[in-house]
Amino acid sequence: MSSDAISVLVVDDSALMRNLVGRIIEGADGLRLAGKAMNGKFALSKIPNLKPEVIVLDLEMPEMNGVEFLQACQEQGIDLPVIVLSAVAKKGAKITMEALAAGAVDFIMKPQGAAPDEVRNIADHLIELVHSYGNRYRKRRGEPMVKPAKRRDVLKERPAEMPVNRKAPAEIRRPAAIPKDITPKDTPGQLEIIAIGISTGGPNALRKVFSEISSDLPVPVLIVQHMPAGFTLEFARSLDRICPLEVKEAADGDIIKKGRVLIAPGDFHITVEKRKLANILRLNQDPPMNGHRPSADVLFESVAKNFGNRAMGVIMTGMGRDGARNIGEIYMAGGITLGQDDASSVVYGMPRVAYENGFITEQVAIEDMAEKISSWARKLTGGDE
Template sequence: MIKVMVVDDSALMRKIITRILNSDNEIDVVMTARDGIDSLEKIIRQKPDVITLDVEMPRMDGVETLKRLRKQFPEIPVVMISSLTTENAELTLKCLELGAFDFVHKPSSKSIDMSIESVSDKIVDRVKKAFENKDKLSNVTPILIEDKTTLEKKELKTNLTKLVCIGISTGGPNALMKLIPRLPTDLSASILIVQHMPAGFTKAFSERLDKMSKLHIKEAEDGDKCIDGRVLIAPGDFHMKVRRQGIDLVVELNKGEKVNRHRPSADILFLSAAENFGRRTLGVIMTGMGNDGAEHLGDIRKAGGYTIAQDENSSVVYGMPRTAVELDNVDKVLPLKDIYREIIDFSEK
């Protein structure tokens, strides 16, 4: 039985989340807390296996609470519950930097009950996955950056030498914040990223990652050119693919059917890259649950491109990379710390 602590300043929300979690016969909500201070006092008496934590709370918000939880109880995974506002998106990303396992966003709705019930399956799923991957918490170590840091960036070129396509999910924001800032400003490649994340969060994430990197990073817009030194992140709820437009390679966004339960889907990106850029493409599949990207990563390989997967030890959830390896669609398996070097080497070949 997975013992869970629910932390939320709303008594109604605590009741609803408790009901959702207790409806699963593998989960037992053993205690609730009204804010961060309350949770830190109660957790000493009975340690839960997993904590769900509201982002926005009085007295002590989710960010400060998470800092203290990670310091005092680093072995307990935390799943953030966040409403979709610009401020909350930024706070949620801060929590992922600090080592939260994952987050579930509450859709906007006039009825709180209906809003949270609509993501009940996700809440149960994230809690179970957090428990299953407790031993991987060392892979979501805090990212220490100064919010006001601005790095010098070179002017964007107009050419495209190589294309790097990354598919990533659970554990992704933390992993990308360790990977992308290590890439040089003169990288001879454009990077396209499918990070499973709701609409609204991808823009905030792009802006945050841009502050940390020497590359030019933005949320992708329809028609954006793929050029060396540019990183484009698929917007939440849109598939991202590439197509030829004269001599250019451009991004195309669409709201087609979900693939592997996701929109954006890494498989959509990988297939289009294989068809339009072939052997000059590097496909990278990283930490995440499920199998998105595993199948069409193989198309990049078949087209003469190169493919790598993040290894199990450094992945928060070894789902997507595992499936790709099992399908024999991967040329090399690497720990997170070595992927940046492989990207640089590929761009220079």
């Protein structure tokens, strides 16, 4: 493994899980296993010598659990990206949200069995996250980022049930091309709704935006955050505790109203339905779009169809291109569209594609996103007059 590979520390009290995650890291181009630790206490003692750039952390461990480890890192000034290994359960979701509040950057679900397809899917997601956050950490420190490398044949080195070596996605490093010059069919109208699509890096990005959003935001907000079923309820509750607006996991038939933020439940698309007395939210389990359910493209398409130039679309950090096409329907109708910028995105994938397509009114840093959304909303509802 190249010496410039991103170094990873795996922390888990399960020897089986330490071994599994360690082998995933070792089998990935551009990553290097710095070491392993059986709990947070041992991990803290190993950090000075191992100098990891990313930590993969279990939450339920003896002596010092994951949340206690994150709190200790804050107290000791250890500023490393920590990706949480989360159990699939109501309790696991709640603790995961506590970990994000305590400084973790993202989370991934532990495999629930040894099925090759499940392990491979987990491996792909974990490698994407480690590369994304590891490169972001290096960029912040002014160090060279890891470039994609050719695949190595690790099938001879690993049992067949272990994941094949993966390479870093090139899109997280490719700069944006000059956007297409596209002219909307109309100008912005009276704003009635805001729709947001976001993925990798989303939990903490949304925590920042909605802790700073205006308390008198004059329109409702609908959010698609790519997140597994079982986690969006706790995520909505965690946002509700820090946001001046009401935040809840969306339910079928919810009224879409001023001062309310509705988050798509895991494994459900969300759309809007206009009625004479009120606009309501609908859930469905139609096939995934762009590999996702919920899908930002499904939400943007519905919002554009029902609100046209009276809508705002926001596309933020995330791998892939979900939302990058249909945010264009909002833009073409004359609505305002905001895209998170390259410098502040954990992964400049979704917003980059939307920008290159010519569908973004304005690119915005995460530090300015709450104020930008609030100011556009005031302007387009007459609040600045």
